[in-house]
Amino acid sequence: MKLLFGAECPGCGRPLAFTLGQPEEFRCDACGTQGRHPPEVVEQLRKADDLLRQSDARNRQFDGVQRFSLRASGVLLGIYLFVFFVAMVPAGCSAGCAVVHSVGGTPAGVMMMGLPPVILFTSGVLGLLILLWTRRSLREKSAAIPPAAPGAPARCRVCGGPLESTATDVIVRCPYCGADSVVTRGVLAGLHGRLQLATGHYSDVVSRSATAIGSGLAGLVLFPAAVLVVPVVSFLAVASLFTFYIDDREDPPDLSARYVVETVPGVNLECIGLVGRSGGRPSISFGFYPREIGDSGAYTRSLVNGAAPGRMVPITDFVGRTVYWAPSMDPLRERRWTVTGAFKPPLHNGNVLRLQPEDRPATQNTVEIGRAMVCFPPGESGS
Ligand SMILES: [Zn+2]
Ligand SMILES: [Zn+2]
Structure with missing residues (x-):
């Protein structure tokens, strides 16, 4: 869930994002209701704003690796799926051999050919889940607060300020607090139903979203690649062991036959x-x-x-x-x-x-x- 600090709009009842840059007043993007915050809210927002000013703005900006992860996560997902399916072709053949062999072969032979594809498939799915989870979490953390109404601006994920963006922008920097937010339509649509309104404790919410988000590279590339490569390598190792050693081995014949x-x-x-x-x-x-x-x-x-x-x-x-x-x-x-x-x-x-x-x-x-x-x-x- 993505936390949004604010309150229910007194006009339309929809979640209304507060803005640290305007701690005294609010205006609902959905219904246009305007008003002034009570003094205790103004005080809380000012406190949160002070905390934000004291922290390093670079923590809420994306570096080159993070920008790469955010832009390429879809491509990385595609590459992963492609490699996974390609790897499953020989594995599927091996599973087929195991089925054929189960008619006249030994349990060891069936296991030797049947186990690697099962392991490969399981770890491949695991890698896919890691990748999907990382991608989703990364997109959720980096996303701007979606517009409250069509035509309204997306808002800064840290301070709630309105973001100026053109249709081609993927990442937009907030003019007020300097934080980067992802504003692509797909990412914002993915937040549908995943926004949670935090009323009060504004300093906590702001400082949490102002901390650096990871690059996600481990979950997008490293772990999925590892869980896919390790079984493929062991699969090949078993296959070559089978060819060079076991299948050529000549045990003494069964004399009871x-x-x-x-x-x-x-x-x-x-x-x-x-x-x-x-x-x-x-x-x-x-x-x-x-x-x-x-x-x-x-x-x-x-x-x-x-x-x-x-x-x-x-x-x-x-x-x-x-x-x-x-x-x-x-x-x-x-x-x-x-x-x-x-x-x-x-x-x-x-x-x-x-x-x-x-x-x-x-x-x-x-x-x-x-x-x-x-x-x-x-x-x-x-x-
Ligand atoms: Zn409203
Ligand atoms: Zn901001």
């Missing part, structure tokens, strides 16, 4: 299946069909009535073998691969095989059994 080799209909090859559960029932997952089959689904065979699957082997049995596997768009039989390792990445639930193309030994790929279809060339299944 069991695999079978069976012919997959349609593909007509013997493929590796993961023995597990699907929809609560025992089943074997062979992963997604290759593209040439024309079926975008995965092949899963359920084990009816607890029927035992064929010979079950641990994942390490496949190391050193030759297999067919294809990235999503390629035919399954296009390339033969050698299995060079079996391990469990920290952020997956299932084991993966590391494959090396026979014709390009320098490259390699990892595939998760149960999600990717890995099959044996005819006669090489070994079963």
Whole structure:
């Protein structure tokens, strides 16, 4: 709330701002009522005026930084919102990854991708609130007292004297007390309903509004930037940690996971299946069909009535073998691969095989059994 020293107008009942420059009389800008103050009011106003004269006028004037804050707070708000939304794009992608991953990933993996966007969003909103609050408080403190009626002058925020202003002025200096006040229409309109009439204690009200207002730069720039930059930096740090360390880590495979080799209909090859559960029932997952089959689904065979699957082997049995596997768009039989390792990445639930193309030994790929279809060339299944 912004304090306005004065009284209710005896003519129209609206708040009437007193003027230190004219301590004996008043004139209502709204209804034109004029009159003289009672002696105790005149005495109080004179006392307040004396206090103001003894204090340094520079305290009630805006320096370069404050002028910059007042003029640029809207632009700073726009810049902040822009950066916030731009930062939310990769964060949103990461959140999407977390959702996708929550189907087959570990809780650690989901958290790793899901937490940074949540933190970034929360701190971004916090920064926005700080910025909005600072901007509002700064505008409120620096604003002139709005005109009491259309066409009437705005009044000095410190002494209540009328301000001369042209339409282009943003900041106007009071000819009587030297205080600066912001007179832009938007700022004055923002005070609507936020003016409080202080009757009596005029010296207190005047000396409070005569003290220097801060530049607000901390709340407009420093804090919002910090709460936005810190999560972005930690987000990038986590992402690079993920790429350079964790995702490349090869933990020993889970040997309790069991695999079978069976012919997959349609593909007509013997493929590796993961023995597990699907929809609560025992089943074997062979992963997604290759593209040439024309079926975008995965092949899963359920084990009816607890029927035992064929010979079950641990994942390490496949190391050193030759297999067919294809990235999503390629035919399954296009390339033969050698299995060079079996391990469990920290952020997956299932084991993966590391494959090396026979014709390009320098490259390699990892595939998760149960999600990717890995099959044996005819006669090489070994079963
Ligand atoms: Zn009036
Ligand atoms: Zn003034």
